[in-house]
Amino acid sequence: MSAPETLADRVLSGDLALHELEAHADADTAVEARRRLIAQETDTDLSALGAYAFDAGDAQSNIENMVGAVQIPVGVAGPLTVDGSSASGTAYLPLATTEGALVASVNRGCSAIQAAGGANARVFQSKMTRAPVFRVENVHEAGTVASWVRENEAKLAAAAAETTDHGELLDVTPYVVGDSVFLRFGYDTKDAMGMNMATIATEAACELLEEETPADLVALSGNLCSDKKPAAINAVEGRGRTVGADVVLTREQVEDRFGTTPEAIEEANTRKNLVGSAKAGSLGFNAHAANVVAAVFLATGQDAAQVVEGGNAITTVDVRGDELYASVTIASLDVGTVGGGTKLPTQNEALDILGVRGGGDPPGTNADAFAERIAVGALAGELSLLGALAADNLASAHEQLGR
Template sequence: MTDAAALAARVREGELRLHELDDHADPDVAAAARRHLVESETDASLDAVGNYGFPAAAAEPNVENMIGAVQVPLGVAGPVAVDGGAADGEAFLPLATTEGALLASVNRGCSVLNAAGGATARIIKSGMTRAPVFRVADVVEAEALVEWVRDNVDRLRAAAAETTNHGELLDVTPYVVGNSVYLRFRYDTKDAMGMNMATIATEAACDVVEAETEASLVALSGNLCTDKKPAAINAVEGRGRSVTADVTVPREVVEDRLHTTPEAIAELNTRKNLIGSAKAGSLGFNAHVANVVAAMFLATGQDEAQVVEGANAITTAEVRRAEASAGSDGDLYVSVSLSSLEVGTVGGGTKLPTQAEALDVLGIRGGGDPPGSNADAFAEYIAAGALAGELSLLSALASQHLSSAHAELGR
């Protein structure tokens, strides 16, 4: 009996638990034992799952009870030219997806961006948030807590700073609902996505609040952060990076490359992305920003659940005409504004071998110089990719080519 089979038998007999296998074997053998157990208890064959290309030890910080790896096809779009505050020059965009035609669509958008001179992108606001909820007796105590926080931000900042060498508390915004007080802490987390950093730092700050006021901490997260859920506060106040990318595409490029007109795209965007989304009560006023965000998140080791916030975006489109002209000779201006894009180039899944290689494709793995510049550039590249995707899909819809394109690609 192999070591893996023997370990699986011990789990089956109740002598060991799945999570205890790592204490009795190296990570790869432990993973093999779990596969053996799952295969014996189900009708599944896990040969493909067990054929992964990195040491299981590399994934120990990222997953428990590992049995192998799920491989998602990885492609590249571009290169695309990006003039950003941190990103500069041409880059291939790594996208991991199982959705046929997505790469082709984004790639077409990238070629149009290049024909227009490239995309421009800027980080407008930055800061990871954590919002604990406190219980107070009544509105009088709530007001007292709000005033105390406003007068003692420096003390809270000092307490938070003791937990991290990289993060910095930027501000604390209070919100009162009856006898519940929410304090939305916002941090500069440099090149890390920073959720764990913000949580640990906020816990230290909460200790000060409880020691100095009448408030009692109910939970370190009161859902006003807001993490991994659709939320208007993220659309308005931002979370992670708020980034905008835009481009002005000459009319002849729209007509020759996209087979439609600036007027058709602008009207479609208004009726679909703006009015249609408003009627639906959507928090995302865009065509498919989530597609690019999700594909680049999977490729580069981001927290995939935060695609929820990353897709909180607004796409705009308008015809740009010279002031003296009232005719149909204008160019097409398109922008995408992502309000809460939570990304990092250090920590988490970015250390996994294949994800690290995808970050290398962009030239942004690890900490930037200055700190935070790599994550800023990453956000700008994602925004440019989202812009390419929006431009391509809107054009396909405006020209009535969407279904034919999928049919041609056999999707």
């Protein structure tokens, strides 16, 4: 095994490629060699990047050309009691962020929800999607392929099942545009977010489809999935977990926690989250659901690019007599408690705070509980920010805490 300096010199001399270092040293030495080289080449001090708290070998399936790790401060909001289909009881919410005032705000929302005895939450659908695109001759052939798919879903499911123990093909929906056929495959991926699982399973199903029909696969992802892009299909049909949360607060709780009235919060929600979002052509009819989604995703090893879909949320607020009803429904929350970045040690610990590390019993229940806790966290964030806007103290809060 070579020392980091020797390895770095071999890369500089052209003897080794930058990405080949792990084949010539243990993972931590390879990372150190690469960091030295980049520091030298860029004349920088990268010692903070090198101060990370896990073995580089643990991250080998998560990163290539590793030079270190960035650290994001993690705070907690809560306690927060959830009555869900899988989540039950009280837990804290780990939030990784650099936006001052965010944790304080979510914490304030949590304290209001706690005063009300907790929030309800429910996963309505769990379906990760992958939508390949096929070339056909013309619309007649497109019709033939779509019909074959509708009649042979069981065969496609069997082909997909060959590739995974946990994944299950739920449905396949054909969409035709001229000589292109898109098939939106939807899978129950249990506790995995499921994007690798669904992609591998869909490839197997596509091989069968190409054997049995005139369709030619052009791309295994044809963007109707729709992964990591703002898309109405996810907002309408859902993707990953579709999950809702709601709570009823008394007038006293609203006044005590937010210094404003139920009527003022309702008006802020209507004019901002509903009318303002409609005028903006927004897909998300909420204030900042993505703030909570992003902070929990970073803390727990979710795929950060899928925050795009996690922002597909609608917040409703209604005065009911002398009480305030508030809800958040997230259409496409892509979460897992196994796989991807969830297995890294710090991310594992964050999942432990929520009590959802690893596979659930039965499978799928941990990721369901996780989704429900995120939805309630988003509700806490919505209530607090709407409260701050209604009481006109958003700017002053960020002057005090956020700078």
